[in-house]
Amino acid sequence: xxxxxxxxxxxxxxxxxxxxxxxxxxxxxxxxxxxxxxxxxxxxxxxxxxxxxxxxxxxxxxxxxxxxxxxxxxxxxxxxxxxxxxxxxxxxxxxxxxxxxxxxxxxxxxxxxxxxxxxxxxxxxxxxxxxxxxxxxxxxxxxxxxxxxxxxxxxxxxxxxxxxxxxxxxxxxxxxxxxxxxxxxxxxxxxxxxxxxxxxxxxxxxxxxxxxxxxxxxxxxxxxxxxxxxxxxxxxxxxxxxxxxxxxxxxxxxxxxxxxxxxxxxxxxxxxxxxxxxxxxxxxxxxxxxxxxxxxxxxxxx
Amino acid sequence: xxxxxxxxxxxxxxxxxxxxxxxxxxxxxxxxxxxxxxxxxxxxxxxxxxxxxxxxxxxxxxxxxxxxxxxxxxxxxxxxxxxxxxxxxxxxxxxxxxxxxxxxxxxxxxxxxxxxxxxxxxxxxxxxxxxxxxxxxxxxxxxxxxxxxxxxxxxxxxxxxxxxxxxxxxxxxxxxxxxxxxxxxxxxxxxxxxxxxxxxxxxxxxxxxxxxxxxxxxxxxxxxxxxxxxxxxxxxxxxxxxxxxxxxxx
Ligand SMILES: Cc1cc2nc3c(=O)[nH]c(=O)nc-3n(C[C@H](O)[C@H](O)[C@H](O)COP(=O)(O)OP(=O)(O)OC[C@H]3O[C@@H](n4cnc5c(N)ncnc54)[C@H](O)[C@@H]3O)c2cc1C
Ligand SMILES: Cc1cc2nc3c(=O)[nH]c(=O)nc-3n(C[C@H](O)[C@H](O)[C@H](O)COP(=O)(O)O)c2cc1C
Ligand code: FES
Numbered sequence: 001x002x003x004x005x006x007x008x009x010x011x012x013x014x015x016x017x018x019x020x021x022x023x024x025x026x027x028x029x030x031x032x033x034x035x036x037x038x039x040x041x042x043x044x045x046x047x048x049x050x051x052x053x054x055x056x057x058x059x060x061x062x063x064x065x066x067x068x069x070x071x072x073x074x075x076x077x078x079x080x081x082x083x084x085x086x087x088x089x090x091x092x093x094x095x096x097x098x099x100x101x102x103x104x105x106x107x108x109x110x111x112x113x114x115x116x117x118x119x120x121x122x123x124x125x126x127x128x129x130x131x132x133x134x135x136x137x138x139x140x141x142x143x144x145x146x147x148x149x150x151x152x153x154x155x156x157x158x159x160x161x162x163x164x165x166x167x168x169x170x171x172x173x174x175x176x177x178x179x180x181x182x183x184x185x186x187x188x189x190x191x192x193x194x195x196x197x198x199x200x201x202x203x204x205x206x207x208x209x210x211x212x213x214x215x216x217x218x219x220x221x222x223x224x225x226x227x228x229x230x231x232x233x234x235x236x237x238x239x240x241x242x243x244x245x246x247x248x249x250x251x252x253x254x255x256x257x258x259x260x261x262x263x264x265x266x267x268x269x270x271x272x273x274x275x276x277x278x279x280x281x282x283x284x285x286x287x288x289x290x291x292x293x294x295x296x297x298x299x300x301x302x
Numbered sequence: 303x304x305x306x307x308x309x310x311x312x313x314x315x316x317x318x319x320x321x322x323x324x325x326x327x328x329x330x331x332x333x334x335x336x337x338x339x340x341x342x343x344x345x346x347x348x349x350x351x352x353x354x355x356x357x358x359x360x361x362x363x364x365x366x367x368x369x370x371x372x373x374x375x376x377x378x379x380x381x382x383x384x385x386x387x388x389x390x391x392x393x394x395x396x397x398x399x400x401x402x403x404x405x406x407x408x409x410x411x412x413x414x415x416x417x418x419x420x421x422x423x424x425x426x427x428x429x430x431x432x433x434x435x436x437x438x439x440x441x442x443x444x445x446x447x448x449x450x451x452x453x454x455x456x457x458x459x460x461x462x463x464x465x466x467x468x469x470x471x472x473x474x475x476x477x478x479x480x481x482x483x484x485x486x487x488x489x490x491x492x493x494x495x496x497x498x499x500x501x502x503x504x505x506x507x508x509x510x511x512x513x514x515x516x517x518x519x520x521x522x523x524x525x526x527x528x529x530x531x532x533x534x535x536x537x538x539x540x541x542x543x544x545x546x547x548x549x550x551x552x
Contacts, residue, residue, distance in 0.1 A: 030521055267516035268341075270388070271306070
């Protein structure tokens with residue numbers, strides 16, 4: 001039997017496959033397609049203090065090998081999450097990661113306090129490109145990233161993951177800033193800011209004009225960033241960006257990720273994360289690898 | 303557990319130059335107004351939503367216009383090929399509202415496709431109002447004739463049937479009395495007008511909306527429409543909505 005378990009900041013995941021925030025809702029729909037207990041962890045849709053409407057539609061556009069989205073953190077707010085969504089997720093034998101996306105430092109602290117120990121890990125989203133306040137503006141300046149990480153960490157009763165934006169010149173600076181400020185793990189990448197224009201109407205396809213690019217198109221950028229961050233910090237990394245297959249997952253782990261998240265692939269097929277897990281097992285078995293952790297950071301770089 | 307179905311294409315017809323009619327094997331039953339979400343093939347990442355036009359034991363039929371890359375790839379499939387299909391998805395039409403009076407199914411362009419199965423379920427006193435750009439694009443007239451007590455055809459250029467808009471035809475028909483309900487699918491301006499007309503005359507109305515989709519199952523929140531000031535998911539709360547619940551931007 002292959003040992004699939006991995007460790008993220010002291011939290012043991014039975015396998016390294018996680019769902020990426022925003023592509024899985026709160027699990028209700030996808031749970032009709034497979035037992036969520038088969039995943040290492042689930043990461044839920046961004047949570048804010050008050051319910052958020054999100055941006056006007058259209059909110060999605062297909063691009064070569066990718067998609068742009070501009071959902072803008074639509075969610076029912078923390079009360080709704082704690083009362084209605086979390087108890088449902090707790091029925092499954094999997095770890096729950098709460099993705100918090102407050103528009104101020106204080107809001108994020110409050111969210112972390114409200115979550116307390118009711119979730120296994122908290123992922124601080126300082127990288128959403130689709131909102132005017134907070135979001136990516138927290139994640140592109142190392143000083144601000146450090147400050148918000150330190151403040152939220154004080155309010156966290158469980159390990160804190162900081163989710164990094166790829167919309168920066170040097171991701172290692174932000175990664176190191178978050179590490180020094182007390183982050184327990186890092187996740188990357190969030191979406192890359194992009195745009196698509198209909199050349200017949202000269203109108204942007206997204207009503208928000210711009211959106212976040214994800215899917216296979218961003219994978220090489222994400223793999224490169226995971227590798228760079230792996231080299232410059234000691235923190236466990238959750239890698240994501242365009243993972244569609246088990247081999248993609250293996251590639252991220254070889255680059256330095258301790259676990260991986262499946263995002264856009266969930267929009268293509270609801271069983272995507274489970275398929276990625278099964279294919280990863282196939283990859284390991286075929287090569288006689290007994291322990292998935294052997295992959296982590298094993299790239300034979302030139 | 304639900305799962306994507308691998309479906310064999312049992313029949314494929316080219317109805318007009320740009321419109322394809324496909325019948326696939328399908329293991330589940332479906333309700334009028336529900337849709338399927340279809341993987342179109344290499345090079346197309348997201349699925350494409352298609353209304354269920356008709357379905358029976360072990361088969362399902364959908365009709366589509368070739369618009370862009372996805373539908374172009376879909377149209378290249380041949381009889382005997384297989385398609386990866388999710389569904390049936392969404393909340394369909396409310397067909398409980400049967401009565402002695404006349405239900406009307408009304409559609410323009412690709413909006414007519416979900417109406418055939420609906421008309422069949424609503425019963426023989428149903429009337430159809432179908433709009434086309436021009437005579438050469440008229441399809442499914444015989445099938446609607448068979449399912450409905452009367453089928454009104456409009457063309458934009460007057461080359462066949464009534465010259466003008468489906469909504470003018472609807473206003474006329476309503477003024478004659480005995481219309482109990484209206485079920486509509488088509489372009490946004492048409493839907494907006496249908497909502498206005500039915501509200502003004504106090505007639506129950508359902509609209510099947512279109513929105514760009516990702517997952518198609520309610521997980522990603524990209525496919526929203528405004529309803530009573532809130533964003534609802536077209537793929538899950540809809541695609542069919544009570545017209546009173548839909549807010550159109552002015
Ligand atoms: C619930 C529902 C039922 C539908 N039923 C039918 C049907 O029975 N027959 C039919 O011909 N068409 C139907 N459509 C529209 C059909 O889905 C689009 O024409 C198709 O997705 C276009 O894809 P494309 O790649 O050819 O075009 P492109 O314009 O290249 O598509 C680019 C992206 O935009 C999306 N998109 C483009 N137009 C639409 C649209 N009108 N509605 C939703 N998404 C769109 C595509 O899905 C794709 O993600 C339906 C749409 C919805 C939402
Ligand atoms: C529709 C959609 C919604 C998303 N919403 C969120 C979100 O609420 N919070 C967040 O941190 N990331 C969000 N993301 C980013 C993903 O979690 C992930 O970081 C990114 O899409 C890259 O992975 P992928 O290429 O596998 O999708 C969203 C992505 C998509 C496609
Ligand atoms: S398409 Fe994903 S929620 Fe509707």
